[in-house]
Amino acid sequence: MxxxxxxxxxxxxxxxxxxxxxxxxxxxxxxxxxxxxxxxxxxxxxxxxxxxxxxxxxxxxxxxxxxxxxxxxxxxxxxxxxxxxxxxxxxxxxxxxxxxxxxxxxxxxxxxxxxxxxxxNMHVLLDAGDFQLDEKANVLYVGKNSISLSENEGMIMKALVKAVPSVVKKEELFNQLWGSSEYVDENILQVNMTRLRKTLDEVGLSNRIKTVRGIGYQLIGGSCR
Amino acid sequence: MxxxxxxxxxxxxxxxxxxxxxxxxxxxxxxxxxxxxxxxxxxxxxxxxxxxxxxxxxxxxxxxxxxxxxxxxxxxxxxxxxxxxxxxxxxxxxxxxxxxxxxxxxxxxxxxxxxxxxxxNMHVLLDAGDFQLDEKANVLYVGKNSISLSENEGMIMKALVKAVPSVVKKEELFNQLWGSSEYVDENILQVNMTRLRKTLDEVGLSNRIKTVRGIGYQLIGGSCR
DNA sequence: TTCAAACCTTACAACAACTGTAAGAGTTAA
DNA sequence: TTAACTCTTACAGTTGTTGTAAGGTTTGAA
Missing domain, CATH: 3.40.50.2300 (Response regulator)
Incomplete structure (x- = not known):
């Protein structure tokens, strides 16, 4: 229908x-x-x-x-x-x-x-200008290449892309990734950020996640149309 | 450009x-x-x-x-x-x-x-009527759901979907999955077929891979438009 | 009905990917 | 200078994937 x-x-x-x-x-x-x-x-x-x-x-x-x-x-x-x-x-x-x-x-x-x-007949891809994210499949499309992200990487990217050009608060990321209920070490976010950044590096998307000290993270660059 | x-x-x-x-x-x-x-x-x-x-x-x-x-x-x-x-x-x-x-x-x-x-930004999805396959990302779209397939599952599905409504020869699948060079046990294809079928079952695509005895396998159903 | 070939299923172990924890190093801004 | 904040790396537990092995089931012709 x-x-x-x-x-x-x-x-x-x-x-x-x-x-x-x-x-x-x-x-x-x-x-x-x-x-x-x-x-x-x-x-x-x-x-x-x-x-x-x-x-x-x-x-x-x-x-x-x-x-x-x-x-x-x-x-x-x-x-x-x-x-x-x-x-x-x-x-x-x-x-x-x-x-x-x-x-x-x-x-x-x-x-x-x-x-x-x-x-x-098309995918709904989250568009960040110079790359696209398939939020269902957790796959990142950069030019003609594609890499699949891990669950965590995908969640973070989704949050960042959807928030562009705003900053995503750390708290929000914690909620999205680990729920607000249980306690998790603050560090885990940093670790996952490092991992995501490394993954992005490998496909030519360097320095795209900016740290906003005390607040959270922000996706930058990628000329919006 | x-x-x-x-x-x-x-x-x-x-x-x-x-x-x-x-x-x-x-x-x-x-x-x-x-x-x-x-x-x-x-x-x-x-x-x-x-x-x-x-x-x-x-x-x-x-x-x-x-x-x-x-x-x-x-x-x-x-x-x-x-x-x-x-x-x-x-x-x-x-x-x-x-x-x-x-x-x-x-x-x-x-x-x-x-x-x-x-x-x-458009994906080329292989279309089988009631589901689509993202051959790059190895993701299957069924209605509003999506599941990611393993490497092997994806390869087999790709071959089957592309061949519809023909039968895909076992030999061909062996070539695609393991190359024609080395020897691999015949059984490995059967095992992977069982696994793929089970995965398809879980998303409501039951009995869609037909065995053609002595020849290979065939994707059936899925009203072509 | 019988039987062998073809096919299916399940279990197991090796391997790789992913994730959270921990510890320590680096950076920032007052 | 310093304390808070952030980053990086290593490690181990967990999960998912794959090939091997062994045994069961189905098929179709004699």
Missing amino acids: VKIVIVEDDVFLRAELQSILEKEGYSVESISSFDTTLEDIISAAPSVIILDLNLPKLSGFQICRALKARGIGPILVLTSRNQLRDELHALDLGADDYLTKPCHPKRLIARIQKLHHLYA | VKIVIVEDDVFLRAELQSILEKEGYSVESISSFDTTLEDIISAAPSVIILDLNLPKLSGFQICRALKARGIGPILVLTSRNQLRDELHALDLGADDYLTKPCHPKRLIARIQKLHHLYA
Whole structure:
């Protein structure tokens, strides 16, 4: 079942879209208010996301970026903003297609199909610019090479990549790797960091994990697009 | 170096496009006459193809289909035809994006970047219908789950999936796994088959490897699309 | 039905990869 | 200078992978 999530605040347009898409055989879920948006979108595990840019609280652009950083997509922006710079901005932030209202249903459906097909045959890779991480398989792709990471290495990389360009707190890493319950020696994180850095070194990704003294670690470099 | 191939018969437009793209840092190759088109496109190994629909001999649609059948892409159709049915047709035949002339250079470039980025990060997954195999990472994707296979399991699966729906000879598997040089006990293949089958069982892929007595093994089921 | 070839399963041990612990060295900033 | 913080290395327990070995099961033809 192909599931489509519509993020759109105009009630009437939303109903119309939903009707069109459901006739086409899609499973549709609509979301309007922001408070629940990000979480809802993620937990809905959509095959395609249709996103309006004019949302009440957080802008569509921000949602776009947040979703992409988490490897969620594809995102089709459907908006009444027909300015080129809006389109460029949206595409730059990670939107996969950009259609302006009014949009012929057939065009919308064709584009949805396209995106879905593309993503269905594609891995969702966390993208750090000059390398990609397959968070499910714990495999790192650097250029044409690939190396598989250990469980721990993968977890740390995932956290770092998802947080770019922020710093990941040590505490957070401890929670992710060893749970917050049991006690583990502080040192274990450092050891695993050393190991990860060494692994990254071996594939040409040197000095990419910066230590933020007292706080945590941060992934740097890797020109964001 | 990102290489773009332009298939366009209008000399002036071609020159203009080439100029725009080269300023952007792309390596550009232009093609006009059809006689050499398909071969040229393929041998040029482009990162992105810009395709006009109004070509003298073979239509852009046909080129579209031919390229897609060979797994070559992405294809961005850039045309003066602004009919919806042309767009739908092109997308259906495999075009990855469709822009109408006149098109703002920045929009074109943004779309090219998008497509290139998408394809550059795309995994080539071996597809067996109801599961996919990442042959580089030795990871099997079944629905939303993924399991990593051992080296041997991965090699066998790769051989089986690639051969579908044929039978893979035992000899061939021996060559792939242990080389043809040294002697290894016949039994080792059976053992590894048992292990692979057990692994597949655990993810709901039961009875998918059929033994062809005296010949080899065969992957079955998994509705091909 | 019988039987041998073909195939399957299980157990075992060697080996490699991964992980946490421990100890000591290096670095940072007040 | 110094104490807190961080890094590095070595070691051992654990787990996963692989080939070997031994014995059981299935198949198909006589």
